[in-house]
Amino acid sequence: MTLLTIGAGQLDEARLSSAGRASRTLHSGSRLRQTLIALTAGTRMNEHQSPGDATVHCLQGHVTLRTRDRVIAVGAGQLVDAPPERHDVLADEDSLIILTVGVV
Numbered sequence: 001m002t003l004l005t006i007g008a009g010q011l012d013e014a015r016l017s018s019a020g021r022a023s024r025t026l027h028s029g030s031r032l033r034q035t036l037i038a039l040t041a042g043t044r045m046n047e048h049q050s051p052g053d054a055t056v057h058c059l060q061g062h063v064t065l066r067t068r069d070r071v072i073a074v075g076a077g078q079l080v081d082a083p084p085e086r087h088d089v090l091a092d093e094d095s096l097i098i099l100t101v102g103v104v
Contacts, residue, residue, distance in 0.1 A: 033100070056074055
């Protein structure tokens with residue numbers, strides 16, 4: 001099974017969810033956690049603090065990460081560092097992202 005196949009199922013779940021999102025843990029180890037997150041167009045993950053060292057990899061679609069001082073556009077195939085400061089995430093279109101977080 002590929003990430004896009006798993007992601008298609010997650011997007012189906014997100015479309016049925018009143019929250020417009022669905023997630024699935026791909027890996028949870030002693031030092032690393034990876035979560036596949038599906039977001040429908042227009043869905044916003046409210047402002048939150050970064051969990052530490054983290055990256056956002058957009059597999060499909062387009063999302064925007066916003067902090068007080070900057071806007072980070074992330075399109076399909078792009079990998080960015082998650083901002084260390086408080087930020088929110090907006091799905092500009094139906095999107096699949098992988099959040100990778102270093103666990104301390």
